[in-house]
Amino acid sequence: MRPSLRLLNLEVPSLQGSRALYVCSGCRQEARPRPIAARQFLRHASNADSLSERVRRKIWGTDNPPGEKDPYGGQGVLERKFSKQQPPKQEEVAEQPEEVEDLTLTDASYEPATTWAGLERVGHLNRWNDYPRSEADTYESFAVKTKHNQKGPLSLAAHQAAVEICLMHALNKPLVSVCDVTEHEKPIFDMIYECKIQPNGEWSKALEYPNKRTQDTLAYIFEQIGAQPAAPAAEETAEDLVEASELEENGEIADEPASDSQDAPFFGYQDVQDEGFLSLPLTDAVTKFAYLKRFSQLSGHYFPDPIMQQISTVKQAVAYAQGELNKKPKKLAEYLAEDQRLLSLPNVKIFDKRRTTLHRDDEMGRKKIIEAALRARGLL
Amino acid sequence: MKRLQLQRWSGSVLSAQARTGGRLQQRLYTAIRHQSTASPAAPAGHDQLIREQPQAPSIRPSRPSQSRYNLPSPPVEAARESAKLASLHARLYLPSRLPLETLARSLVDASADPDPNFNNESLATLGHDLLTQYTSEYLVCTYPRLPLTVVFAAMYAYVGPKTLAAMAKEWGVESVAAPGGEVDPGYLQFRRLPPGAEVNPELITGTERPHEEETHWRKSVTSRVVYDNEYGDPVKAGVPPSELPEREAKNNNLGVSHEQASSTFVHALMGAVYLHAGRPAAKRFFEQHFLSRHLNISDLFNFSSPARDLARLCARENFDAPVARIISETGRKSRSPVFVVGIYSGADKLGEGAGASLLEARFRACVASLKGWYLYSPLNVRVPSSMEEEGAAPWKPVHVDLGEVII
Amino acid sequence: MPIQGIRTVASARNGVGAFILQCKQLDFHYCDWAGSSRGMVAYLRHHLHAFAKANPQIEIRVSPRPNKHPVIRGVFVNGREKVICVRNLEPEQIGKKANLLREASGEKLKRTTKPVTSINESVRGIWSPYHGGLNGV
Numbered sequence: 001m002r003p004s005l006r007l008l009n010l011e012v013p014s015l016q017g018s019r020a021l022y023v024c025s026g027c028r029q030e031a032r033p034r035p036i037a038a039r040q041f042l043r044h045a046s047n048a049d050s051l052s053e054r055v056r057r058k059i060w061g062t063d064n065p066p067g068e069k070d071p072y073g074g075q076g077v078l079e080r081k082f083s084k085q086q087p088p089k090q091e092e093v094a095e096q097p098e099e100v101e102d103l104t105l106t107d108a109s110y111e112p113a114t115t116w117a118g119l120e121r122v123g124h125l126n127r128w129n130d131y132p133r134s135e136a137d138t139y140e141s142f143a144v145k146t147k148h149n150q151k152g153p154l155s156l157a158a159h160q161a162a163v164e165i166c167l168m169h170a171l172n173k174p175l176v177s178v179c180d181v182t183e184h185e186k187p188i189f190d191m192i193y194e195c196k197i198q199p200n201g202e203w204s205k206a207l208e209y210p211n212k213r214t215q216d217t218l219a220y221i222f223e224q225i226g227a228q229p230a231a232p233a234a235e236e237t238a239e240d241l242v243e244a245s246e247l248e249e250n251g252e253i254a255d256e257p258a259s260d261s262q263d264a265p266f267f268g269y270q271d272v273q274d275e276g277f278l279s280l281p282l283t284d285a286v287t288k289f290a291y292l293k294r295f296s297q298l299s300g301h302y303f304p305d306p307i308m309q310q311i312s313t314v315k316q317a318v319a320y321a322q323g324e325l326n327k328k329p330k331k332l333a334e335y336l337a338e339d340q341r342l343l344s345l346p347n348v349k350i351f352d353k354r355r356t357t358l359h360r361d362d363e364m365g366r367k368k369i370i371e372a373a374l375r376a377r378g379l380l
Numbered sequence: 381m382k383r384l385q386l387q388r389w390s391g392s393v394l395s396a397q398a399r400t401g402g403r404l405q406q407r408l409y410t411a412i413r414h415q416s417t418a419s420p421a422a423p424a425g426h427d428q429l430i431r432e433q434p435q436a437p438s439i440r441p442s443r444p445s446q447s448r449y450n451l452p453s454p455p456v457e458a459a460r461e462s463a464k465l466a467s468l469h470a471r472l473y474l475p476s477r478l479p480l481e482t483l484a485r486s487l488v489d490a491s492a493d494p495d496p497n498f499n500n501e502s503l504a505t506l507g508h509d510l511l512t513q514y515t516s517e518y519l520v521c522t523y524p525r526l527p528l529t530v531v532f533a534a535m536y537a538y539v540g541p542k543t544l545a546a547m548a549k550e551w552g553v554e555s556v557a558a559p560g561g562e563v564d565p566g567y568l569q570f571r572r573l574p575p576g577a578e579v580n581p582e583l584i585t586g587t588e589r590p591h592e593e594e595t596h597w598r599k600s601v602t603s604r605v606v607y608d609n610e611y612g613d614p615v616k617a618g619v620p621p622s623e624l625p626e627r628e629a630k631n632n633n634l635g636v637s638h639e640q641a642s643s644t645f646v647h648a649l650m651g652a653v654y655l656h657a658g659r660p661a662a663k664r665f666f667e668q669h670f671l672s673r674h675l676n677i678s679d680l681f682n683f684s685s686p687a688r689d690l691a692r693l694c695a696r697e698n699f700d701a702p703v704a705r706i707i708s709e710t711g712r713k714s715r716s717p718v719f720v721v722g723i724y725s726g727a728d729k730l731g732e733g734a735g736a737s738l739l740e741a742r743f744r745a746c747v748a749s750l751k752g753w754y755l756y757s758p759l760n761v762r763v764p765s766s767m768e769e770e771g772a773a774p775w776k777p778v779h780v781d782l783g784e785v786i787i
Numbered sequence: 788m789p790i791q792g793i794r795t796v797a798s799a800r801n802g803v804g805a806f807i808l809q810c811k812q813l814d815f816h817y818c819d820w821a822g823s824s825r826g827m828v829a830y831l832r833h834h835l836h837a838f839a840k841a842n843p844q845i846e847i848r849v850s851p852r853p854n855k856h857p858v859i860r861g862v863f864v865n866g867r868e869k870v871i872c873v874r875n876l877e878p879e880q881i882g883k884k885a886n887l888l889r890e891a892s893g894e895k896l897k898r899t900t901k902p903v904t905s906i907n908e909s910v911r912g913i914w915s916p917y918h919g920g921l922n923g924v
Contacts, residue, residue, distance in 0.1 A: 331819055332828050333851060341836035346466035346480075348839045351850035355814075363564045366557035368449060463846045467812070470843035473805055533792025543796045550799050552811040552864040566846075612792075672804025673797035674906055682791040689789050787789045 144182065144265070147300035151322060152271040156193075157298035158318045160266075162206075162277035163192045165291050167222045169204040175290035177225055179297055186267050191218055193269060199279035203287055206280060278315040292317060451561025453493035453569055459484035464566025472551060472649075473668070475657035482656060486648035489570035489641045491634070492559030500648035507651030511539045512610050514666045517763045523677060525754050527784035528601050532612035533680045538670060540611055544643035547669065553645065555638060570641035571634075579637050588617045659768060678751050686746035690723065690730070692785045693753060700726035702749070704742045707732060721745045754784075798906060808844045809892045812862035813885065816852035823874035827857035830878040838885060845889065859885055863893025 056065045113119055124130035148154050164178045184192070195218075196208040209215040282288040291314070292303050301321040303311070311317050333352035342348050361367040374380035448455065459465055459480045469483055482503075490499045515538045519531055526534070537543060548568070555568040563569060573579065583595075589607040591597060592614075609615040636644075654662035683689065690702050703724050711717040721741035722732040731752050733744025758779050767775050801807055815831060818824040831849060839847050852858065856874035859881070863869070869888055873881045 329819075331851075332817060332831060333849075336831060336835075336849060339832075339836065342839065345836065345839045345843070345847075346460075347463050347470065347843050347845065348835075348847045348849070349463040351848065353850070354852055355848070355850045361557075362562060364554075364557045364567065365560045365563040365569075368560060368562075369558050463848070464812075467844050467846040471807055471811065527790045527792075529790055529792040531792075533794050536792075537795050537797045540794070540796070546796060546799070550801070550864060551807060611794075668804035670804075672800060674800050674803075675795070675797040676907075680793050680795065682793050684789065684791070785789060 142179075143297045143300045145300075146265065148265065148321075149323070152269075153265055154299055154318055154321050155272045155275075156266045156269055158295055158314060158321075159197075159272045159277050160189070160192050161291055161294040161298055162197055162280055162314060163195045164222070164294060165287060166197065166203050166207040167218060168290075169287075170207065171219060171222055173222070173225075175286060176293060178222075178290070178294050180225060182297060188218075188221060189267055193273070196274045197276040197280065199276045203280065203284075206276075278313070278318065280314045282312055282314060282317065295321075448561035452495070453488045453498055453559060454484065454561055454563060454565040456481050456484075459565050462564050462566045464564050468551070468553065468566055474649075474653065474665075475661050477661075478652055478656040482652045483649070484565040486652050487553075487565065487568050487645055488559075489568070489636060489644055491571040491636045491641070492569040500644060503648035503651035503655070504644045505647075505651070506654065507647035507649065510650050510654055510662060511647060511666070511670070514663065514763075514765065515539050515670065516610065517765060518671065521761045521763050521778050522757050523755060524758070524779045525756050525781040525784075526677070527681075527754060528605065529612065530677070530680050530754070532604075532610070534675065534677055536611040537675050537680070538673065541639050541643040543673070544646040545639040548642035548646055553642070555641070568641060568645055570636050570638075573635040573637055577635070584614045584616060586616050587614045589614065663765070678755055681747070681751060681754070683747055683750065686743060686750050688787065689785050690746050690750055692787060693750070694725055696782070696785060699728075702730060702746075704745060706738070706741075723749045800906075807864065808842070808889070809864045810845055810861050810889050811864050812846040812848065813888060814858075814860040814862075815847070815849045816855070816858045816860070817849075818853050818855060818857065819851060821854065821856070824857040826876045826878050826881055827873055830881040834878055834882055838882065842889060857881075859888060861888035861891065861893075863891070865893045867893045867895075869893070 056067075057063060060066070121130070121132075148157060161178075165175055168175045168178055191214045194210045194214065196210075197206045198208055200206055209218070282291060288308075288311070292308060292311070295301075295317055296303055299321050303317070303320070307320055311320065331352070333350060336342055336350045337352070342350065358367065361370065371380060462480075462484070465480050465484055465487075469478070469480060474483065485498065486500045486503050488499045490496075490501045493499045496502060512535070515535055516531075519526065519534050519538075553568050554566075555570065556563045557572075559569040559571055585592065587607060589599075589603070604612045607614070650662065650665065653665045687702075687704075694700065694702050704721050705724055707720045707722045709717065709719045712719075717736060718734055719736070719738050719741040720732060720734045721738065721744075723730045723742075723745045731745050731747075731749030733741050733746075733748050735741030735744050761778065762776070764775075764778075766772055801809075815827070815835070817827045817831060819828075835847070835849070839845075856872050859871045859873055861869045861871075869891060871884050871888065873884055876884070
């Protein structure tokens with residue numbers, strides 16, 4: 001509140017009584033309530049009869065003075081407009097209750113709606129955004145919803161992508177089709193997790209399975225991925241098979257991850273077993289594209305074109321996702337605060353925030369005086 | 381002043397263990413100064429008095445930095461963080477043996493922190509004595525015939541409070557708005573006088589001078605040596621140790637003027653340099669910062685009747701009576717005449733002066749001849765304190781004069 | 788009272804005994820984001836420590852001043868301030884500006900026409916209207 005206004009509020013009640021404090025004449029004039037005599041001449045829309053009518057009555061001394069109603073030009077434009085509209089309205093108001101009664105009589109099952117949900121939409125122009133949401137309208141992200149930034153999940157994603165691309169290479173299938181299945185079921189992921197990659201430089205021969213069974217299962221599953229129509233059913237059967245066998249064979253491995261593995265990304269796994277996938281080359285354009293697409297799908301990171309040009313190994317892709325390639329620039333204050341040459345000098349002081357007058361006041365001991373004065377006035 | 385005593389005091393200042401109490405020292409100091417010769421019994425008395433004092437808690441309990449607002453002055457560890465303090469240390473070319481903590485302590489006035497372990501009162505007492513000693517021996521040895529009133533004025537000009545305040549300003553020492561634990565230790569910390577307070581009370585009462593209430597009695601210059609301070613101003617009598625707490629409690633609420641706080645700081649810094657870096661460093665500091673200032677001693681004289689003084693002087697020194705003679709003149713009848721008058725004692729010309737009238741010229745000539753006498757300065761002056769150094773040349777007595785003319 | 792002393796204050800002669808550097812504080816302000824601070828940031832990174840080490844008697848404060856041009860602010864013993872804007876300058880140029888502030892006395896710039904200034908009074912004396920011409924009055 002501005003001080004002048006506040007002063008006025010304080011002063012106005014006391015104006016009639018004692019005038020102990022001074023209020024300037026202009027403010028006093030503004031604040032004083034309007035005299036009643038002046039108010040009488042105001043024209044309000046709600047007034048039943050106009051000013052001229054009242055004057056005429058007073059002059060003639062009767063309630064029905066003779067002559068024209070308003071000798072000075074009659075009604076105004078607005079008044080004329082209102083007087084035209086009003087009579088039919090009054091008639092409507094009078095008629096309406098009967099109609100409503102008729103309605104209630106005819107339809108007994110009528111229930112007044114409390115919300116708009118379920119009501120028929122009328123009056124639209126058949127545009128797309130006038131229709132209710134259909135299945136085609138729901139948006140599903142290509143990548144995972146959460147973007148991974150930690151080293152563990154990123155390595156897991158990179159490893160999974162590498163294993164899958166290796167498998168597709170080995171099966172001679174279109175590489176990009178691995179992206180059709182965003183997330184695998186847990187048993188399949190377990191098998192992918194246990195696969196190792198030899199850093200020998202060839203995608204088709206790099207994969208190393210823990211056992212023959214895994215190899216067969218994975219090959220079977222990834223055979224299905226390319227064949228679109230039959231895929232879901234086949235996959236389900238395969239999963240059932242695998243699940244059963246997994247539970248029988250190594251239950252403890254399945255139990256190993258955290259209990260809330262359904263919600264956690266990568267089923268609660270923290271980090272990869274081997275780092276062999278890091279040395280895989282991304283020189284072949286098709287492989288590179290497929291790998292980066294799958295990796296960005298799993299990790300949630302987007303690879304811009306210039307970065308994609310720079311990347312030539314899996315390691316670089318992971319490094320980019322970890323933010324090592326183009327790091328956020330460090331603040332100068334942080335840099336200087338670590339500089340030993342400056343720290344050893346006693347006459348140098350480095351601040352990481354802007355210095356304001358308040359800091360200076362605190363340094364000179366003035367701040368506590370200001371605060372005390374503000375407190376004493378109740379302003380703090 | 382004897383060197384031994386200073387060293388003994390220095391121990392108490394350095395350790396901050398034994399509470400000596402600044403005012404006590406002032407009391408001791410005034411007591412010693414009043415004796416014409418330093419008595420050998422004085423040190424023993426010191427020790428007794430020091431031991432009688434109750435032992436204060438050695439170090440304040442360390443508190444978190446949150447409660448710095450509760451402290452009267454910044455904590456000791458804040459001195460290392462302050463860039464202002466470090467730059468002040470370097471700007472004054474202080475010896476590296478003088479730590480920043482002591483420099484920070486010398487910036488805390490007694491009005492900001494009444495605790496004698498953390499304010500500069502004890503350092504200031506020491507520094508005040510050193511400054512007074514060095515300045516007075518320099519003046520007396522360099523100008524042995526200087527009248528006492530002029531010596532007082534010269535002392536005031538060299539180490540008076542106004543000069544020290546100007547010096548602190550020239551050193552770039554800023555002062556705080558209000559003392560407290562949160563302020564930067566590089567500022568001069570003192571409690572300011574409330575607005576409208578009397579800065580220089582006209583009449584100082586409570587001195588040691590007898591019959592001080594008789595204001596119209598003549599005060600001889602010699603009595604000012606005994607009863608007054610080094611500038612010839614009346615000074616308050618010392619307080620016996622038993623009354624110290626009451627006096628301190630009374631003084632706690634009062635502030636000090638900026639001039640007084642600045643001069644206390646300069647005194648304290650001098651004491652700190654002496655304590656930490658030793659006597660040679662203190663003397664160097666004194667020469668560099670105090671003696672290097674420009675003071676024209678011949679401007680400090682104010683003669684009322686130089687002709688009479690000169691006549692008395694010649695009579696005392698068995699010279700012939702002084703005679704004023706016109707040496708030359710020009711334009712006697714013009715608007716601006718100039719007379720050159722010489723004062724002769726027998727065949728010797730004592731001095732000459734030029735003026736627009738004969739009287740003025742004679743006055744100036746008398747002043748010139750008197751200044752010629754009073755401002756005599758022997759060559760190759762050595763001060764007594766130079767004998768304190770190791771391997772000093774054997775002492776040759778300096779010129780001691782009869783003193784000024786007494787009318 | 789034959790002679791009285793006149794109280795004065797001994798005037799300072801900076802440099803005769805000790806030399807007090809007149810610049811007591813230098814504030815370096817920069818902006819982390821803006822391009823006009825690029826030279827200042829480089830100066831603070833690579834050259835500040837040498838400058839600070841060579842001038843221990845100057846208190847150096849480095850603080851950001853976001854969305855503003857970089858500035859060097861010098862505070863002097865006589866209480867005055869001098870501020871130099873160093874936008875878009877190279878580190879070497881900024882070093883020169885800092886040195887300029889270091890060597891300044893803090894006074895306003897003024898033209899010196901006399902080759903020598905002295906605190907000693909003139910030998911001729913100062914003309915006075917009250918001395919001389921007394922006969923005519």
